[in-house]
Amino acid sequence: MERVLTPKQKALEINLDRSIYGSFAEIGAGQETVRFFYRAGGASGTLAKAMSAYDKDFSDSIYGRENDGRYVTEERLKRMLDHEFRLIEERLDAEQHKGQRFFAYANTVTTIDYAKKYKGHGWVGIKFQIEPGEACSEIILHVRFKENTAHLQQETLGVLGINLIYGAYYYYDNPRKLLDSLYDMMDLDQIEIDMINFSGSRFKYVDNRLMSLHLLRNGMTQAVMFGPDGMNILPASIFYKKHIFALRGSFRPVTNVNIDMLNQGLKMFKNQYNEITAENLEVLFEITLSNLSQEGEIDERDFLNRADILCRLGYNVLISNFSEYYKLVEYFANFTKERTQIGISMGVNNLIAVFNEKYYTDLSGGIMEAFGKLFKRNVNIYLYPYISRETGELLNSNNLKVNDNLKDLYKYFKKNGRIIDVEDFNQSYLKIYSKEILKQIPKCKEGWEDSLPGDIADFIKTKGLFGYDSDKCKYISTE
Known part of the structure; x- marks a missing residue:
């Protein structure tokens, strides 16, 4: 088993490597990372500069003013990294520092407030070279503090910074190991890393969506989120001051019924609330971790297949560890205001599962506690109908079956408009079953393409997704 170095040992090892040379810019929690290098000894071989532009006016004069006036943002961190690395290249004599690999480390954070209402969060990053003079690589991550004192959070930030710098230089060729090493000498209950992006010359092969999955x-x-471009994004920044509409599913693959479920529910959601506009609404697809691992271990290729399709459709995708819907709503509530509207589109089978008491045995209040959390905020469920394969009956909120002891609870939420039937649906889509489509694709069955939206069928064929083999299918079609 590999020995884990302490922060001081890591700092000393970097200090003794005379080829690693750079600057530190830390805002909001003191100079917690750089002090490890000072204390380890030999810092003169590593530190070109260490600073903390704590005053906002000083910070703005150095890095420029942000349009939104905020300082703990990804944009601010990127400005800091770009500015500091540019200064290194401009101010250091190339001949005198020949053979050195430059870096700029920065963080901009806010620790827990005096009233202990807001735990604090921050952005941390490094821009660095592995070989002298090469194009830069970059690692940027967002953290949320879990500890209850500013002092402890500052200590944790310092350790994280050391781990990031060490990992960048010693584990750059193994991003998963680098990710794991960020928690060296730390516990999961100290800090949460909810977003990370690798970019630049050394990380061209890295798919950041897989890094999110690793987190x-x-x-x-x-929970993690990525956009249509495949880059990870911070959910908090996306949900900030937004109403939210979400569709959960396996999307293996996404079908016309998924899109109709989303669009029809979304149309009702927007018509119901006049305050919802295109600018203040976030629409997303959500996949649970348990959904990704239904058949055992998570198949990363299968995950990327689904992700590629959803990204092609132009949506943000949330991957969460919230098997129960009430946990998803609680998560949204962390980033939204009291008056925020939340809409969830779901099928009949999903709603039946929501009313299954076995999923709430870990709650002292059972299903009543879960529903209190689910509908505590302004949450509406838009129910898409389903045709029973056994009876051919169209099932909706009026005739779905729940346990006798839950009928009054169900009627209460339906009567109060929290469960709303989608009525303007495409009848022909109700006979589309994604599991059947998934079986038809590798078998080259005819007609599966018609069940998928837009050019997704062509995309699956071109990319060879879900077991599609163009040569095999071409052979079968000529038989």
């Missing part, structure tokens, strides 16, 4: 699988966070 989630290893308990470093409970």
